[in-house]
Amino acid sequence: MVDDRLAKAQFAAWVGIVGNLALAGVKLLVGVVAKSQALIADSVHSASDVVGSVAVLIGLRAAERPPDEDHPYGHGKAESVSAIIVSVLLAVVGFEIGNSSIKSLFTPLEAPGFIAVWAAIGSMIVKEWMYRYKYNLGKKLKSQSLIANALEHRSDVFSSFAALIGIGGAIAGGWLGVPWMLYLDPAAGIFVSLLVLKMSYNILMESIHSTLDHVLHDDDTQELRQAILQVSGVTRIDSLRAREHGHYLIVDVKIGVNPHITVEEGHRIGKQVKHEIMEKFSEVRDVFVHINP
Known part of the structure; x- marks a missing residue:
């Protein structure tokens, strides 16, 4: 590609x-x-x-x-x-x-x-x-x-x-x-x-x-947000920043998960969020996921 x-x-x-x-x-x-x-x-x-x-x-x-x-x-x-x-x-x-x-x-x-x-x-x-x-x-x-x-x-x-x-x-x-x-x-x-x-x-x-690190406005990130919320285990999105880095995007997202799950389960959910975004949005080059309880 x-x-x-x-x-x-x-x-x-x-x-x-x-x-x-x-x-x-x-x-x-x-x-x-x-x-x-x-x-x-x-x-x-x-x-x-x-x-x-x-x-x-x-x-x-x-x-x-x-x-x-x-x-x-x-x-x-x-x-x-x-x-x-x-x-x-x-x-x-x-x-x-x-x-x-x-x-x-x-x-x-x-x-x-x-x-x-x-x-x-x-x-x-x-x-x-x-x-x-x-x-x-x-x-x-x-x-x-x-x-x-x-x-x-x-x-x-x-x-x-x-x-x-x-x-x-x-x-x-x-x-x-x-x-x-x-x-x-x-x-x-x-x-x-x-x-x-x-x-x-x-x-x-x-x-x-x-x-100067322009970020997409909320209206431009609706599809990204929907894809993240569809991942099993994600309860909310605390913040999402999609930065334009030339012709591609770098995504920083903080998601909320059940506070009673294990660290390993939280890590799995974070990996799944990154996988979903990278699969569905070809313009995204990398994703950084932070897990909040």
């Missing part, structure tokens, strides 16, 4: 690496030839996604390492760390795109070539497919880093759309002889930078939230 999850997630990461390399190269080449600041900014965004996908790939491999003496709960949070790295990379790229676009506002401009329009449209189609593929797989595998990487692709869709509007407006301005419309191309680059920065902030906040 673990090996299958890792294989699917790694394949998705490689799809992102190869796809973004190809897109970044094509958009940069077309942007330079067509003299489109918006498309060049968009190519830088795609290039940053390559680094993000590499970070995700490393995080996925680290997260699946078995527990050791220093990390008895496993390495699941490595995915959250890689998601934070992705957010920081996005922020750096967002600032760089904005800076270069603002500078271009103060240089002589000319309408970009029409080929830039087709490059932006093609990028939107490819990126939307990559977003849907990775987002759905990330939800299925409960991989925060894959979902963060998918959101990177979605931000690229928006940035390519903004670039398309800016490029189209600048081209129209050249045809119509309206000089101010030429500034729509670098203006689109600035808009792209704002989108990237917003996406970076959202990913960072979600990743930090997950890293």
Whole structure:
């Protein structure tokens, strides 16, 4: 199960690496030839996604390492760390795109070539497919880093759309002889930078939230509670904490049992509780049971 999850997630990461390399190269080449600041900014965004996908790939491999003496709960949070790295990379790229676009506002401009329009449209189609593929797989595998990487692709869709509007407006301005419309191309680059920065902030906040030992709310643990209470000998649940540790859960539960049974019988009930949870909930990696009289 673990090996299958890792294989699917790694394949998705490689799809992102190869796809973004190809897109970044094509958009940069077309942007330079067509003299489109918006498309060049968009190519830088795609290039940053390559680094993000590499970070995700490393995080996925680290997260699946078995527990050791220093990390008895496993390495699941490595995915959250890689998601934070992705957010920081996005922020750096967002600032760089904005800076270069603002500078271009103060240089002589000319309408970009029409080929830039087709490059932006093609990028939107490819990126939307990559977003849907990775987002759905990330939800299925409960991989925060894959979902963060998918959101990177979605931000690229928006940035390519903004670039398309800016490029189209600048081209129209050249045809119509309206000089101010030429500034729509670098203006689109600035808009792209704002989108990237917003996406970076959202990913960072979600990743930090997950890293700080987030526990499931009571509504999300009802099935766990029902499974525990169905175990013979369990009279009540005194407390239950299901901690998110990357893509899996660590469960700490205190149960009440008959105070007149033997220690051995209480131990057997505790083992049965752990067995039931591990059998019924594949997302649970480990269970710690405390017996109360």
